[in-house]
Amino acid sequence: MQTLAILSKSTKQGVSVWRFVQTDDNQFFAFGGCKPACKSFASITELRSYYKALFTKYGYEPGLVPTKPAKKAMFLSDPWSTQLPIHLQDELEALSA
DSSP: OEEEEEEEEEETTEEEEEEEEEOTTSOEEEEETTTTEEEEESSHHHHHHHHHHHHHHSOOEESOOOOOOOOOOOOOOOGGGOOSOHHHHHHHHHHHO
């Protein structure tokens, strides 16, 4: 099996990736999406037209789109709103860094 192309885009559900492949016996497939799907094509021409539709109409980009890094929650401690002794507050603050 040979990968001919990869298209991807970021969506609300995550990254949607479509792979376009040709098998050793000259069959053509596209598989992927947020809800995984597989489509077969009778010829390379049909495969190319589906590729163009995803690229032009639906905003997919060639290759893999980088994912957004998860935001790390910042721990903001307020030393005035705790009843812990100072040395324990310092230990907790050191752990959150």
